[in-house]
Amino acid sequence: xxxxxxxxxxxxxxxxxxxxxxxxxxxxxxxxxxxxxxxxxxxxxxxxxxxxxxxxxxxxxxxxxxxxxxxxxxxxxxxxxxxxxxxxxxxxxxxxxxxxxxxxxxxxxxxxxxxxxxxxxxxxxxxxxxxxxxxxxxxxxxxxxxxxxxxxxxxxxxxxxxxxxxxxxxxxxxxxxxxxxxxxxxxxxxxxxxxxxxxxxxxxxxxxxxxxxxxxxxxxxxxxxxxxxxxxxxxxxxxxxxxxxxxxxxxxxxxxxxxxxxxxx
Amino acid sequence: xxxxxxxxxxxxxxxxxxxxxxxxxxxxxxxxxxxxxxxxxxxxxxxxxxxxxxxxxxxxxxxxxxxxxxxxxxxxxxxxxxxxxxxxxxxxxxxxxxxxxxxxxxxxxxxxxxxxxxxxxxxxxxxxxxxxxxxxxxxxxxxxxxxxxxxxxxxxxxxxxxxxxxxxxxxxxxxxxxxxxxxxxxxxxxxx
Numbered sequence: 374x375x376x377x378x379x380x381x382x383x384x385x386x387x388x389x390x391x392x393x394x395x396x397x398x399x400x401x402x403x404x405x406x407x408x409x410x411x412x413x414x415x416x417x418x419x420x421x422x423x424x425x426x427x428x429x430x431x432x433x434x435x436x437x438x439x440x441x442x443x444x445x446x447x448x449x450x451x452x453x454x455x456x457x458x459x460x461x462x463x464x465x466x467x468x469x470x471x472x473x474x475x476x477x478x479x480x481x482x483x484x485x486x487x488x489x490x491x492x493x494x495x496x497x498x499x500x501x502x503x504x505x506x507x508x509x510x511x512x513x514x515x516x517x518x519x520x521x522x523x524x525x526x527x528x529x530x531x532x533x534x535x536x537x538x539x540x541x542x543x544x545x546x547x548x549x550x551x552x553x554x555x556x557x558x559x560x561x562x563x564x565x566x567x568x569x570x571x572x573x574x575x576x577x578x579x580x581x582x583x584x585x586x587x588x589x590x591x592x593x594x595x596x597x598x599x600x601x602x603x604x605x606x607x608x609x610x611x612x613x614x615x616x617x618x619x620x621x622x623x624x625x626x627x628x629x630x631x632x633x634x635x636x637x638x
Numbered sequence: 639x640x641x642x643x644x645x646x647x648x649x650x651x652x653x654x655x656x657x658x659x660x661x662x663x664x665x666x667x668x669x670x671x672x673x674x675x676x677x678x679x680x681x682x683x684x685x686x687x688x689x690x691x692x693x694x695x696x697x698x699x700x701x702x703x704x705x706x707x708x709x710x711x712x713x714x715x716x717x718x719x720x721x722x723x724x725x726x727x728x729x730x731x732x733x734x735x736x737x738x739x740x741x742x743x744x745x746x747x748x749x750x751x752x753x754x755x756x757x758x759x760x761x762x763x764x765x766x767x768x769x770x771x772x773x774x775x776x777x778x779x780x781x782x783x784x785x786x787x788x789x790x791x792x793x794x795x796x797x798x799x800x801x802x803x804x805x806x807x808x809x810x811x812x813x814x815x816x817x818x819x820x821x822x823x824x825x826x827x828x829x830x
Contacts, residue, residue: 532706535673539702540775541726543694550710625690626672 377584428502437496444482444505448474451513455614459521460635469617470520477609478509485602507578507599508606511563515607519559520614524622527551527629534629544619544627552615559611560604567600576600643679645827652802652809652822657829663812664705666829667781670810671702698726701772705784705812707764714759714767715752721771734774741770744800746793761788769797782811795819 380388392414399407431443452471456463482505486495495501527534527548537547570576571593578599582592622633647653655663668674670681672693681688683696710717718738722731739749745766751759759767765788772780780801786794795817801809802822810827818824 530708532704532708533710535668535671536702536704536706536709537724538673538697539671539700539704540721540724540771541698542724543726546724626675626693628673 376586428498431502432498435494435498437494440496440498440501443498444478444501445475447502447506447509448478451509455513455516455520458517459524461520461524462633462635465621465633466618469621470516470614473610473613473617474509474512474516477606477613478505478512480609481508481602481606485598489598489602504599504602508602511603512606512610515559515563516610516614518562519555519611520618522558523551523555523615524629524633526554528631528634531629538627544623547627548619555615556608556611560607563600563604563607570596570600643829647808647810649808650805651825652807653811653825653827654818655810655812655827655829656814661829663829664783667702667704667783667810667812670781671697671700699777700779700781701775701777702781703768703772703783703785705787707761707768707788709756709764709768709771711756713752714754714756717756717767718752718771718774721774727775730774730776734776738770738774741773745770745797762790762793765789766793766797778806779808780810782809782813784812784814786813786815791817 395410396407398404399410427443431439449471452467452474453463455474456466456470482501483495485504485508486492486497486500490500492500530551534547534551537550538544566574571579576596579589579592579596582595583589587595623629655666657663665674669676670688672688683692683699686692686695688696710720718735721727722734727734738752742749742751747763747766747770751763751767756764756767765785769785782801786797789797794815798813798815798817799819801807801811802819802824
């Protein structure tokens, strides 16, 4: 495989000049985000440079323990991000959400590496971190929708939840309606994305592989496999997240603790 | 709200809860169903104190019709099926579904309504659907929270007759209606 063509310093300067387009747009429309735009771009660049150096190091040594620690770090950051963006309290959810992410993502990534790619060393940095990152990133987005929607809709529709309890439903039976709704909300974007894939957008993984020198037919096989892996990890992680968090979030009477929300009214 | 307050209900009693709005009539039902907990005092159901275990038993023995008509969405037949698919109600499923058309008829609802979605129903239709759903549970203790507020006069009396004249039913009802069946024995619980 020949890797993608390297970008020289001159290339990166030209890239910086391209940044003038959004900046001019912002200036012309008098949008109050110029500072934010610059700070975010700078932050992204610094973050990526640091990660780039670190990954160079990780890939060179390709040590199973180091790979594992880095993947766990990625999972921890994802779990924090899900809880924060779902408007839920960190200390209440960090344990169960991290555990769900660890179980679901490890299962999917190791399955992928062993049964699909047939790696001898299933903790290989290149596969574990790249594939893991894609799977994790997508299930993170789905969980922000799924977990957030689940608890917010019980709070919003509490009368309906109580009504189901009053009909004699167990807590599990009463929550099933809300869980189904959250699953749909979480999975719909991935399913919609799959139906237009390749026609409307060329997925990041395929783009990366083609630039990296793979022939399109190989890239496509990986893309199909990764989409299925993303679906599997999404369903697994949301199920586990709900399963592990529900016990702590309701009292023995089946009433939702309002203290689990960050903006507790 | 609800201080220095005590009452008891015997099987077969028909009790009307009255009092000005905001006094805590609905809160009383929420306390009885364990959706809220009293700061002090205790509630007993069939000689057992209501706690985290007995509350689940009570919810399987009592049929509650809320004044809030947020009862769900989607097809009405599926809604009734879902109620009867709850594990606690499963034993009555066939029997209750057989009696469904009779109940629809009694409460002046057409059978074609079953094909509609709950979102399409009027307030009055939804209120009767909630009543029928409670009756499908085959329970004999009823907590009824203003269940005739969206009904016209003739339907109001029909609904109240159904509950207040049945000797097997134990009823605790919040109601602002002046109508009461002439030959019913009614107790009043006035909150003030």
